[in-house]
Amino acid sequence: MSYKIVFFDIDGTLVNDEKQVPQDTIDAIAELKASGIEPVIATGRAPYFFKPLAELLHIDSFVSLNGAYVVYKGEPLYKRTLPLSSLEKLVEAAGRNNHSLVFEGNEQFFANSEAHPFIMESVNSLRVEQPGFDPEFWRNSDIYQVFLHCEAADEHLYDQVFDDLRLVRWHPKAMDVTVMGGSKAVGIESMLARLNISPSEAVAFGDGLNDMEMLEHVGLGIAMGNSHPELLPYADYVTASVDEGGIRQGLRHAGLIG
Structure with a gap:
């Protein structure tokens, strides 16, 4: 499968317990971008919680607030508020x-x-x-x-x-x-539809309970080695932990970087 876009959770996926991004992860994301593949943040966090991270990784598209607020290259694509x-x-x-x-x-x-x-x-x-x-x-x-x-x-x-x-x-x-009915997967689907990309052409990385739908929805769902045990059945592949090169290993498994 030729994948076109990759969605990344933040906590426990892009950042470790100290909320630091391992240098190997920074390098792997840069290689992904250089290959022409779009990296997108997909998180439970609000946009103001991850702006410095997005700037560090040069990522300008995101699925935030567990899928409720979606932005692609500065343009809001999807909003779902609580009644x-x-x-x-x-x-x-x-x-x-x-x-x-x-x-x-x-x-x-x-x-x-x-x-x-x-x-x-x-x-x-x-x-x-x-x-x-x-x-x-x-x-x-x-x-x-x-x-x-x-x-x-x-x-x-x-x-x-x-x-x-x-x-x-x-x-x-x-x-x-x-x-109810909202999830990262719903937000991701709104972006995929806008970009005319099939879910089967997408990859997602996650580690927590709010990543279940996301990993199940895409073509290749990758769970981090430090994932919550209940997430693992939803993953197609389990990579190493965030501090052990898990992002690079997963991207290599997907055939997206060397």
């Missing part, structure tokens, strides 16, 4: 359970609690600035994703509460809340 009615239910339920929320727009993000330890811990793990404080941000702005801060033992409190929202854990203290 206000869904946000109202989420705010009410989280308030009832004393769980803090962070609301993510496409340009800025705000929390409904000030200096909450769960927010500080989870956001610090991304090596980005803490959110501002604005409990009403969700009422006045387009919200693409929300961080719900609770531990796994409390997830059951949200069972059967929402039929239109999807919760996926990404940190011991935090879950992503997105529109």
